[in-house]
Amino acid sequence: MGKPPNLYSFASTDDLVPPLRSYVLNCQNAALERHGKFSVAVSGGSLPKTLARALLAQGDGSAEDRVQFGKWEVFFADERCVPLDHADSNYKLLKDELLDKIPGDLGRPAVFPVDEAYLDDVQEMADQYEKALVSSFAARDSVKLPLFDLLLLGCGPDGHTCSLFPNHPLLRESDAWVLSISDSPKPPARRITLSLPVVCHGLKIAFVATGAGKRDIMRKIFDTDEGHTLPCGLVNDGGADKVSWFTDNDAVHGVGFPRRGSL
Numbered sequence: 001m002g003k004p005p006n007l008y009s010f011a012s013t014d015d016l017v018p019p020l021r022s023y024v025l026n027c028q029n030a031a032l033e034r035h036g037k038f039s040v041a042v043s044g045g046s047l048p049k050t051l052a053r054a055l056l057a058q059g060d061g062s063a064e065d066r067v068q069f070g071k072w073e074v075f076f077a078d079e080r081c082v083p084l085d086h087a088d089s090n091y092k093l094l095k096d097e098l099l100d101k102i103p104g105d106l107g108r109p110a111v112f113p114v115d116e117a118y119l120d121d122v123q124e125m126a127d128q129y130e131k132a133l134v135s136s137f138a139a140r141d142s143v144k145l146p147l148f149d150l151l152l153l154g155c156g157p158d159g160h161t162c163s164l165f166p167n168h169p170l171l172r173e174s175d176a177w178v179l180s181i182s183d184s185p186k187p188p189a190r191r192i193t194l195s196l197p198v199v200c201h202g203l204k205i206a207f208v209a210t211g212a213g214k215r216d217i218m219r220k221i222f223d224t225d226e227g228h229t230l231p232c233g234l235v236n237d238g239g240a241d242k243v244s245w246f247t248d249n250d251a252v253h254g255v256g257f258p259r260r261g262s263l
């Protein structure tokens with residue numbers, strides 16, 4: 001097994017936001033230096049709100065602290081098979097929380113939502129999304145798996161991440177980059193998701209988990225053998241020290257796994 005993931009905890013969400021911003025901007029700046037673009041996959045759920053607070057905050061004015069949205073490519077770590085203006089859409093969530101609020105002088109990211117033409121065929125929606133990844137990544141990097149500069153993920157109360165759910169056969173999928181699911185235990189049932197190998201291949205992988213509602217699952221993921229079988233635990237094991245968890249004290253109260261002191 002690789003090195004353990006990095007677990008950071010902060011007194012509150014307010015205290016988590018500045019380090020999350022620094023972390024994302026470090027990833028951004030390294031990616032821009034490396035290949036002039038910043039390729040990010042973003043989850044839905046509670047993440048976009050916290051992420052928006054981090055990225056829309058007033059910076060310190062330095063070049064390193066500038067969010068260069070114009071050089072971002074934003075993909076979705078998972079998406080629900082609903083119209084893009086539907087309340088359940090992860091695209092709509094990110095648009096409402098973040099994309100529509102980006103000040104003009106920071107540039108506009110290139111955003112890659114799912115294609116609504118395939119709402120009736122979730123497998124085709126997944127295949128078409130994989131094609132979008134192939135155009136962006138394989139043509140550029142000629143790699144077996146797309147290499148996201150950063151994946152920003154959530155952790156459901158059952159330990160799911162993206163739309164990879166505990167004990168689901170999709171966890172064993174090793175070939176496809178994007179998968180379809182028609183029996184998601186959390187509604188809506190039809191979704192698409194990045195596969196576990198794609199998630200674990202990311203250059204950096206960050207989870208954001210806040211609030212007492214995440215406490216039981218955080219204990220299970222970090223302190224039990226069963227945790228290693230849960231989707232979030234599989235990402236911890238597969239991504240090793242590329243993985244960083246941004247949590248508040250409420251979420252990790254009682255978790256024995258050692259916290260990292262600072263970024």
Ligand SMILES: O=C1O[C@H](COP(=O)(O)O)[C@@H](O)[C@H](O)[C@H]1O
Pocket residue numbers: 043044045046047078079090153154155156157160161162163186
């Ligand atoms: O259904 C989903 O849930 C997870 C976790 O959401 P949270 O509200 O518990 O943070 C989310 O990461 C995923 O993108 C979403 O589709």
